[in-house]
Amino acid sequence: MARGAVTQAQRLQAVRRVLGGERPDDVARRYGVSRAAVFRWAAAYRRDGEAALCDRKAPGRRPLLSPGQRDEVRNLLLGLEPVRAGFSRQLWTKAMVRQVCRERFGVELSQASTTRFLVGERLLPPADQVPSDAGALREAARSGLALGSYANLPHHDGVALSVTWTNRSSWFGLYRGACPGAFSDFCVRLVEDSRRPVLLVGAPPLRELATTARELAGRLVLWPGGGAR
Known part of the structure; x- marks a missing residue:
């Protein structure tokens, strides 16, 4: 039997054998x-009973940002x-x-952990919800435009x-909040x-x-398509 493959029932059996007089080496x-x-199982059993021999799930990965830090970033x-x-x-x-x-908390987030944080906070859509549009790709390439997929994500603080x-x-x-002019403001900031x-x-x-449409003419083209909504 491989080390580390011992079940809870087998640990209990082993302890009972030792307590029954069998040699620990055997x-x-x-x-x-x-x-x-x-010896460790036997000591734990004497101290806490059978509960000490239960299988324990490995702890999950500790979040890099505390709840308070996440709130501060939000x-x-x-x-x-x-x-x-x-x-x-x-x-x-x-x-x-x-x-x-990094500057506020001394926490160094990787690119992947930053993406997980922002997706989890509903600030960005998951990667599988960012579609491509062949027609838009061709038009962007022909016209020298930067191509992006738009997402509107309802958020408990407002909209992202x-x-x-x-x-x-x-x-x-x-x-924040309903913010009826959010899309117009977003477009202005985007082209800037x-x-x-x-x-x-x-x-x-x-x-x-x-x-706003007149202000952005020539700098922003809205392509009807399957952007994440």
Whole structure:
């Protein structure tokens, strides 16, 4: 029997054999464990009874951010303006969130753990909910536009609007409450941050926001399609 494969029932049997007078060395060989393990089981049994021999699940991975730190990051993002945190951009990115966690809490998040945090907080959509659109890809390539998929995620603090680019990087903003002008504001911030005109897939029309639509003409194209909603 391989070490580490001993069941709870076998541990109890081993202890009973020892308590019944069998030599610990013989019991250890019978169950394929060390002599020290047999002594440890017997001592635990004498102290706490059978409960001490129960199988215990391995503890899960400890979250890198405490609940209080997660709340602090969320409250910062709700302010929406990254300039308040010392950035020059209009929308948040994963790299900026990582920098905030490093500077404020001394916590170094990996790219993967940052993505898990933001997806778990419903600030970004899961990767499998970011679709591609062949027609939009062709149009973006032909016109030299930056292609992004739009997502509107209901959030308990308001609404999170985001764009995921073809290289899977993401920009996002978290808007407090109902915020009826959120999409218009998001689009303005998006084109201000982008070096190229943007083709945004799956976004609603800007017809009812005529002034904003005129301001963004030539810098933002809204492509009706299957963006994550």
